[in-house]
Amino acid sequence: MALIVYSGGLDSTVLLHYLKANGKAFAALMFDYGQKHKKELEFAVANCKKLGVPYDIANLTSITSLFGGNSLTDAGVDVPEGGYKDENMMSTVVPNRNMIMISIAAARAISLGTDEVAYAAHSGDHAIYPDCRPEFADALDGVLRLCHYWPVKLCRPFVNMTKADIVKLGDQLGVDFSLTWSCYKGGHLHCGKCGTCVERKEAFALAGVADPTVYEEH
Numbered sequence: 692m693a694l695i696v697y698s699g700g701l702d703s704t705v706l707l708h709y710l711k712a713n714g715k716a717f718a719a720l721m722f723d724y725g726q727k728h729k730k731e732l733e734f735a736v737a738n739c740k741k742l743g744v745p746y747d748i749a750n751l752t753s754i755t756s757l758f759g760g761n762s763l764t765d766a767g768v769d770v771p772e773g774g775y776k777d778e779n780m781m782s783t784v785v786p787n788r789n790m791i792m793i794s795i796a797a798a799r800a801i802s803l804g805t806d807e808v809a810y811a812a813h814s815g816d817h818a819i820y821p822d823c824r825p826e827f828a829d830a831l832d833g834v835l836r837l838c839h840y841w842p843v844k845l846c847r848p849f850v851n852m853t854k855a856d857i858v859k860l861g862d863q864l865g866v867d868f869s870l871t872w873s874c875y876k877g878g879h880l881h882c883g884k885c886g887t888c889v890e891r892k893e894a895f896a897l898a899g900v901a902d903p904t905v906y907e908e909h
């Protein structure tokens with residue numbers, strides 16, 4: 692049974708449904724780390740309630756200022772527009788975010804008496820986010836197995852899948868994609884222009900699945 696690191700985004704929402712369908716969704720842990728798109732947490736809560744998965748929200752806002760200089764948490768740095776392959780997307784990297792979250796999730800999993808943490812890194816993230824690479828996941832899995840009296844595993848079933856593959860899987864699992872939030876700008880609607888909005892639109896198009904998202908730009 693796995694504790695899922697859950698954001699309310701598309702990938703981790705499909706992971707939540709995937710684990711639920713496989714009888715492995717033990718609980719979810721969300722993080723408020725001062726992200727501008729904090730509204731993703733509302734979607735995370737909605738999906739947990741819908742699937743009957745217990746959840747907690749870890750408040751990391753007291754250390755947000757230590758991660759300064761990135762566009763996701765620093766008000767002085769604008770969220771860039773364009774695709775993930777663009778150089779300017781590096782500003783969306785919150786330093787070592789996944790290790791911080793997975794480390795806290797491992798502690799929570801242990802305190803709840805379970806032995807697995809799941810996260811939704813996928814192959815499209817590798818180019819820009821070092822802490823989504825298979826090498827990172829493999830190494831961290833090795834560390835988690837040593838951090839307690841019993842081994843904790845890192846479940847990362849999407850690490851070699853594309854985002855389009857994840858959309859297809861979510862479609863098969865009956866995920867309501869309108870109950871997911873991607874946009875890093877965190878406005879009223881998805882902006883349609885930032886890296887994660889562009890990636891989201893492309894994934895639906897490549898998967899051949901209807902995109903229910905209402906985008907700001909028309």
Ligand SMILES: [Zn+2]
Nearest residue numbers: 874882885888
């Ligand atoms: Zn956006």
